[in-house]
Amino acid sequence: MAQKLTRLKESASQTAGPYVHIGLTPNLSGITGVYPEDLGTRLAGEKARGERIRVEMRVFDGTGTPVKDTLIELWQADADGLYNSPSEARGAADPHFAGWGRVASDMETGVLTFETIKPGRVPFPDGRMMAPHISLWIVARGLNLGLATRMYFADEEEANAKDPVLTRIEHQNRVPTLIAGRNGNTYTFDIHLQGDRETVFFDI
Amino acid sequence: MKNEKPETGAFFQRDRAWHPPMLTPGYKTSVSRAPQRAPISFPGTLSEITGPAFGHAMLGEHDNDLTQNFARPGESAIGPRIIVYGRVLDERGIGLSNVLVEFWQANAGGRYRHKKDGYLAPLDPNFGGCGRTITDEEGNYSFLTVMPGPYPWPNGQNDWRPAHIHFSVFGHGFVQRLVTQMYFEGDPMIWLCPIVNTIPDRAAVEGLIAALDMQATVPMDARAYKFDIVLRGRRSTLFENRMEGN
Numbered sequence: 001m002a003q004k005l006t007r008l009k010e011s012a013s014q015t016a017g018p019y020v021h022i023g024l025t026p027n028l029s030g031i032t033g034v035y036p037e038d039l040g041t042r043l044a045g046e047k048a049r050g051e052r053i054r055v056e057m058r059v060f061d062g063t064g065t066p067v068k069d070t071l072i073e074l075w076q077a078d079a080d081g082l083y084n085s086p087s088e089a090r091g092a093a094d095p096h097f098a099g100w101g102r103v104a105s106d107m108e109t110g111v112l113t114f115e116t117i118k119p120g121r122v123p124f125p126d127g128r129m130m131a132p133h134i135s136l137w138i139v140a141r142g143l144n145l146g147l148a149t150r151m152y153f154a155d156e157e158e159a160n161a162k163d164p165v166l167t168r169i170e171h172q173n174r175v176p177t178l179i180a181g182r183n184g185n186t187y188t189f190d191i192h193l194q195g196d197r198e199t200v201f202f203d204i
Numbered sequence: 205m206k207n208e209k210p211e212t213g214a215f216f217q218r219d220r221a222w223h224p225p226m227l228t229p230g231y232k233t234s235v236s237r238a239p240q241r242a243p244i245s246f247p248g249t250l251s252e253i254t255g256p257a258f259g260h261a262m263l264g265e266h267d268n269d270l271t272q273n274f275a276r277p278g279e280s281a282i283g284p285r286i287i288v289y290g291r292v293l294d295e296r297g298i299g300l301s302n303v304l305v306e307f308w309q310a311n312a313g314g315r316y317r318h319k320k321d322g323y324l325a326p327l328d329p330n331f332g333g334c335g336r337t338i339t340d341e342e343g344n345y346s347f348l349t350v351m352p353g354p355y356p357w358p359n360g361q362n363d364w365r366p367a368h369i370h371f372s373v374f375g376h377g378f379v380q381r382l383v384t385q386m387y388f389e390g391d392p393m394i395w396l397c398p399i400v401n402t403i404p405d406r407a408a409v410e411g412l413i414a415a416l417d418m419q420a421t422v423p424m425d426a427r428a429y430k431f432d433i434v435l436r437g438r439r440s441t442l443f444e445n446r447m448e449g450n
Contacts, residue, residue: 007295007296007297008293008294008295008296008437009219009222009407009434010218010219010223010295010382010434010435011382011384011433011434011435012408012409012411013223013224013382013383013384014384014399014400014402014412015399015402016370018320019321020308020370020383021318022308022317022318022332022333023306023307023333023334024306024308029318030317030318031274031317031332031333033274034266035264035267035334036264039262062236062238062240065236067237069320073381075251075255075256077251083251083254084256085210085254085256085257086210087211087212087253087255087376088254089210099256100255100256122250123249123250124249125247125248130249130251133251135251135252135378137378137381139383140237141237142231142233142234142235142237143226143234143237143238144223144224144226144228144231144238144402145220145224146382148243148379150251164246165249168244168246169244193236193239194238195240198239198240199239200241200244201239201244202243202244202246203217203218203220203244203245204245204246204248204379
């Protein structure tokens, strides 16, 4: 017998359920007075550097029906491509930009809206630069494990064409599912959980 | 153990055979929400290795006391008073300091304070159902609440959730993000539940069942349940000449 590897197993995931808002956006769900404001509602302070953008996302199930009980968290670099994280070793990120945000679907329309700044570029482990992107984590009733994906930007065609993550997707006809369209300062991003237009999700 | 310097190693691959699969027909809502195509893998980049940090300064006085944080002055939530405590560890057994832990639950009668919950059990005017805390230097957390009740849900004709508390946990990297549910030792409803049964491995379910701990109980006040949460481990940089993030 060899020595035992004394590693623990990760706690198993369970769905966030239909009432995830009670815990993660209580003010939005009508539970007021517990926290001053819902966490993650403001990504960029007034002094944050960079181009201010608005993102509108919608989530659809496999029948094409809008999902109205989703919660999405986003994580992104600042305008210079630095993360506001203790694990960021390359320099200090913009102190006026949190980089992390949380938004719930509108319970009537299913639309999720957030205001942020357009992220700068971040290197892949081999040093090649990735195209600007926002990492997304999606939970909802019916999702047993949070889904990971990325949102890229339609007006970054050249960078997207060389992105180390996008270029390793075998079925290149699925890459457009990760690219948000631009209209003025608003990007729109539709997430399809299942079916012909299924969004690319990651195991990372 | 206190880390001198934040770690920058990539995370261990997630064991997706241990977690519930996305498609679990016994839990009906998963059927039209489960992706059908395989997820794509790539090596952890800075976007995955980094994650947000939260300071203790954001916490209010009663954020980890659900018996009080929604109660009118001088009143308290109704139900069996319990302390829930434990550690947030990673797969290497290292306690994760300064990570945000959020929790939400139904009241003692199984009713959620949410406009979509129409269950006939009444709301408790002194119970909101949400709380949060941040782990200490060793990864410890604790909160006070009332034991939630089981409740029926429209899945099968007669499906009931076991008593449970939802947990949302941050690690030190964004891909450690986890939501799960805590169940209570000895509850016969656990093994009947279609959501619990999305998990293929019995040992993985047992990892979500909090143990009654009479030693941590406060006599004449509140019983205690211990619930440790394990997040993904990460590779240590054993050799300095490795590329960063590998």
